[in-house]
Amino acid sequence: MKILITGGAGFIGSHLAAYFINDNEVFILDNLSTGHRSNVDFIDDAHFIEEDVMHKSFVTELIKQKQFDIVIHLAAVVSVVETINNPINSQSINIDSTLNLLEANRQYNAKLKKFIFASSAAVYGNTDELPKQIETFIDPESPYAIEKYAGEQYAKLYNKLYDLPTTALRFFNVYGPRQDPSSPYSGVLSIMDKKFKNDEPFTFFGDGEQTRDFVYIKDLVQAVAIVIDNEASNGKIYNLATGTQISLLQIFEKFKLIYNKSISYQFAEPRSGDIKHSCAEIKGLEALGFKPQYDIVSGLTEYINYSKTDK
Ligand SMILES: NC(=O)c1ccc[n+]([C@@H]2O[C@H](COP(=O)([O-])OP(=O)(O)OC[C@H]3O[C@@H](n4cnc5c(N)ncnc54)[C@H](O)[C@@H]3O)[C@@H](O)[C@H]2O)c1
Structure with a gap:
């Protein structure tokens, strides 16, 4: 085609x-x-x-x-x-x-x-x-x-x-290899990954309890x-989406495990317009045969292993 x-x-x-x-x-x-x-x-x-x-x-x-x-x-x-x-x-x-x-x-x-x-x-x-x-x-x-x-x-x-x-x-x-972390408004996981890779402090906007469907x-x-x-x-x-939600604080813990280290972090004022919780119903795609193959740990592990060798 x-x-x-x-x-x-x-x-x-x-x-x-x-x-x-x-x-x-x-x-x-x-x-x-x-x-x-x-x-x-x-x-x-x-x-x-x-x-x-x-x-x-x-x-x-x-x-x-x-x-x-x-x-x-x-x-x-x-x-x-x-x-x-x-x-x-x-x-x-x-x-x-x-x-x-x-x-x-x-x-x-x-x-x-x-x-x-x-x-x-x-x-x-x-x-x-x-x-x-x-x-x-x-x-x-x-x-x-x-x-x-x-x-x-x-x-x-x-x-x-x-x-x-x-x-x-x-x-x-959406997250994965080639997501550009250069802007503060990029996908949060690409930013967190960059901070872990470079041993730089990560900033949570808000309390870190906000959830997303990654x-x-x-x-x-x-x-x-x-x-x-x-x-x-x-x-x-x-x-x-995957139909599941996870908080940024929980994601940070997953990064610590996969990188086998920690980095410092701080909290800043929530950004205006940022939503607190997000999670999708995915019945529509499931009815067509879609089934997510990656949970957050397997997805992050593959992504981080790729990004370690990439840059
Ligand atoms: N990444 C996510 O989590 C996410 C979430 C929701 C929706 N989307 C949507 O998915 C699409 C792809 O996003 P992405 O994350 O790959 O972003 P990206 O910035 O990596 O990709 C966008 C691409 O569009 C090109 N582009 C922008 N304006 C153009 C123009 N006027 N003419 C021709 N090309 C142009 C850019 O050069 C870039 O290659 C976008 O429509 C975005 O809104 C992404």
């Missing part, structure tokens, strides 16, 4: 590309704003398109010419803070380019078998209800969350109105492959 991954040079996209390259022709479209060409050095230059997903005419022409079987749309402003600082710009990338991609496929790509949109647990906001269910009341707290919600709803609507085979996945806290990157890849193979997922939205 011919697959296009927008944002394919980033953390999640590079793992999807590495998985699908075995049996498929994989193209990546990425402007390298947060991703790295080196993440996907197994993709040759003919299949790596360095371009902005907002370049509408280019993207439309690409869809027209290549007739992809699968489009996985990940390219986005991924930093919540950046969307708060610059909501106009982020809505162009996160909503307009999604709509344009959907429209280009509707008009020019009769071969499309699946369009996957990367949504986020952020859409739920700070609602109390746990576990988070797709039908739950949602309460977006940032432009990022609204933009992700708009993208997934457009994907759903394009199935309803035009029968486009779309699926949206609300990713919870999903290992290989389980995310498994879920995407299942959704691609399953027509019953057309027009649907799913939580992509």
